[in-house]
Amino acid sequence: MRSKVPSFIMIPSFLSIIIFTLYVFLVSHNHISYLLHPIIIFFFIITTILLYILESINSLIFYKKLQSFSEEERKRIIKENEGNYLYRFYRFIFYNPKYDEVKKIDHGFDGIIELDNKLPMWWVHLFYLTIIFSAIYFFSYLFIDFSNPYKEYDIAYKNQLREIEIFEKNTPQVTIEKASFKEDSINSGKVLFEENCATCHQLDGSGNIGPNLTDDYWINVKEKDLFKNIFYIIWNGSENNPTMRAFGKSGEIKGNxxxxISSYVYFINQKYKKPLKNKGPQGIKITEWSKI
Ligand code: HEC
Structure with a gap:
């Protein structure tokens, strides 16, 4: 009999299956932007038109065939197909046969009758849909890179590197001329200090292999400003002792x-309580930097 699936359901379903397959294929080859390519859009339009024509032919055949049926038969079929698409679609999906129409299986001995209900259409179609979906998914997993975790990781990793590169290109690094103490940077500076400097200076700056950074004694005096002096030493390292290497010049740590880090060192030197245990004074005492 006539296909019960109305064209406005059939066409979008077909199209979405095609789109999903295309999407899976294109995404795994990193060509997802092609989905909006004019050729593909053209292909969809043609497919839609063809499907529509197919549907119209179908319905023409249906009415032709109808004439060959008996009057009674014809009435029944017309009744079955009455109403607009939406109504028919609703009936098609949620159709509940009446109790007397349901096939009954009598098991005989205990008087219990089993109703052999048909599975509801929506359930059956959902089931078919999962089969189609899993088939596409399964083969794309096997043969192309879609949903392959290693490949996904690789792509995400590369994207992240690219973003970092762009970010660094767009954020100019501070140089000593423009650098200044920033209260907001103390916490992040502390983290960086812990990673790069604490082995030699201790996290509280009290000194270990390197000198105590919290007192007023300085071996290296290169700038007239304490903050700039700290920046200078981290950038250029120490002239007298290569153990304190040139973190900035060598590119090991970026200007920002x-x-x-300089903000953190300045903070523990000027504004934070002094550690009780420290390495002791090294270098010359400077209390007023502006007078050098
Ligand atoms: C491998 C050990 C080591 C590491 C790591 C290290 N330093 Fe040093 N640092 C030293 C030594 C040793 C000196 C003394 C240099 C000298 O005698 O001129 C020094 C000197 C300094 C000075 C100058 C102190 C003064 O009195 O002149 C500052 C400021 C400083 N370091 C900050 C840092 C910061 C910030 C870091 C992390 C980015 C760092 N250091 C990492 C060993 C180190």
Whole structure:
């Protein structure tokens, strides 16, 4: 008999299956932007038109065939197909046969009758849909890179590297001329200090292999400003002792991070309580930097 699936359901379903397959294929080859390519859009329009024509032919055949049926038969079929698409679609999906129409299986001995209900249409179609979906998914997993976790990781990792590169290109690094103490940078500076400097200076700056950074004694005096002096030493290292290496010059730490670390060092030197245990004074005492 006539296909019960109305065209406005059939066409979008077909199209979505095609789109999903295309999507799976294109995404795994990193060509997802092609989905909006004019050729593909053209292909969809043609497919839609063809499907529509198919549907119209179908319905023409249906009415032709109808004439060959008996009057009674014809009435029944017309009744079955009455109403607009939406109504028919609703009936098609949620159709509940009446109790007397349901096939009954009598098991005989206990008087219990089993109703052999048909599965509801929506259930059956959902089931078919999962089969189609899993088939596409399964083969794309086997043969192309779609939903392959290693490949996904790789792509995400590369994207992240690219973003970092762009970010660094767009955020100019601070140099000593522009660098200044920033209260907001103290915390992030502390983290960086812990990673890069604490082995030699201790996290509280009290000194270990390197000198105590919290007192007023300085071995290296290169700038007239304490903050700039700290920045200078981290950038250029120490002339007298290569153990304190040139973190900035060598590219090991970028200017923005050196500004943060300098803010932390400045903070523990000027504004934070002094550690009780420290390495002791090294270098010359400077209390007023502006007078150098
Ligand atoms: C491998 C050990 C080591 C590491 C790591 C290290 N330093 Fe040093 N640092 C030293 C030594 C040793 C000196 C003394 C240099 C000298 O005698 O001129 C020094 C000197 C300094 C000075 C100058 C102190 C003064 O009195 O002149 C500052 C400021 C400083 N370091 C900050 C840092 C910061 C910030 C870091 C992390 C980015 C760092 N250091 C990492 C060993 C280190």
């Amino acid at each position: 991070d050196i500004e943060k």
